[in-house]
């Protein structure tokens with residue numbers, strides 16, 4: 111009984127449940143179901159809605175999981191629920207007792223949990239992993255990921271690989287040490303820990319004992335002095351696993367602090383994609399998208415595995431505005447094209463070197479002006495990114511990625527900064543601005559092999575929800591204005607929408623149950639935009655908060671037509 115690794119590995123093919131983040135460890139967010147399709151989606155109607163209750167609303171970014179007639183979903187402030195999928199009745203509720211001093215940078219969000227055996231495992235804002243019994247909601251084990259007093263937290267859904275639960279850390283804005291860690295999913299015991307800042311040694315545990323496990327090659331060649339110890343490169347979005355290559359792919363975030371003048375060098379492995387061997391935690395290859403990042407372009411965006419033209423690739427739509435395709439066996443660059451209309455920090459990515467050709471838009475060094483504030487520059491995209499955390503989906507039938515993208519720019523300048531444990535470690539100021547009157551968000555259908563945009567669906571507010579696609583030629587996504595929408599995967603034509611009562615910044619899923627296809631999504635406006643969005647935050651300040659999960663189905667009479 112319970113959820114096995116085989117079940118999880120088969121998640122994308124098995125349609126009667128959703129066992130893993132991304133609807134499979136590859137996180138393609140693709141369902142082979144065709145019951146619901148472009149013809150009948152207009153009949154989709156709500157089966158039930160469940161309120162997360164309380165005053166603790168804020169951003170609801172969770173992807174629900176479905177197993178054995180139960181939905182497992184997390185909410186803001188490190189809460190989790192099990193719900194009867196048929197009736198929408200609550201089975202149990204768990205609420206982490208959060209200390210006063212938690213320091214999540216970008217809202218009190220959670221993006222979902224992981225199922226393994228009889229457990230539901232999720233990360234909390236006080237940087238713990240909590241494993242709950244699926245039946246009772248009781249805590250089976252709990253382990254510390256990092257010290258919340260130093261700025262560590264966790265918001266991502268864990269990744270399951272074999273018998274391991276694999277997680278990263280949040281806290282890049284506080285100079286934490288980014289890392290990827292594998293624990294025994296049944297007990298929480300550490301198996302390996304792999305820092306993502308060059309110069310820091312990894313460790314492997316044997317019989318409960320920690321041993322050295324260095325990476326080969328240069329040690330700390332890309333950071334000055336001791337700065338690698340607080341180098342950031344937070345792994346705050348979790349990762350993907352591909353059984354074909356037997357590699358774990360993680361994005362590593364921005365180098366700390368933001369002020370790049372303090373840390374000459376490429377600052378590996380920040381703003382990079384890293385491929386890790388699951389047995390040892392060793393880095394197999396790495397690819398840096400933004401060397402010596404000066405704009406908080408971060409780099410956590412997942413590299414989503416897909417196969418095309420006989421090759422094994424992964425694709426990453428980066429905050430820096432480029433859509434990257436890498437050979438996922440060795441990290442070699444195959445393609446990199448912009449997926450937003452204005453990218454002004456780099457002209458292009460040089461296909462020979464794999465590096466960006468910059469245009470000179472780095473914020474000025476404060477020591478070259480009055481010592482307090484360096485010259486400000488206007489840069490596109492803004493640091494909230496051409497695409498932030500919200501996941502894209504890949505449809506193998508259309509061969510297209512469906513990317514939730516945003517068009518905005520920022521004024522950014524640097525200030526002096528020194529590291530202090532538990533304090534913001536930026537050394538930068540900024541103001542984000544819209545570029546266009548009529549829209550900020552746009553779902554874009556990207557052909558990964560050419561970089562061509564096949565269609566786009568614009569949205570007034572910035573898009574902050576994931577997309578999900580099906581063999582029924584549908585793409586689902588949410589809007590901050592409150593709608594869950596279904597569009598035609600081939601054309602982008604809008605076929606259905608439903609107003610959920612608050613902004614949708616969640617991640618839609620679909621599955622089949624008792625003969626009909628279901629769709630679910632969380633609703634509740636929040637995340638980084640209202641907190642950090644500058645002029646954009648002002649433009650969308652009318653949007654209301656919420657906290658609920660919605661479940662939809664088609665009428666039984668239409669289910670098999």
Ligand SMILES: O=C(O)c1cc(C(=O)O)c2c(n1)C(=O)C(=O)c1cc(C(=O)O)[nH]c1-2
Pocket residue numbers: 171215216217219264265266279280281282283344345346363364408493494498499636637638639
């Ligand atoms: O560096 C980090 O550790 C870190 C963590 C998080 C997070 O855990 O949510 C975000 C970011 N950075 C970030 O840069 C960012 O834009 C962001 C947006 C969001 C969100 O949920 O809307 N989280 C985060």
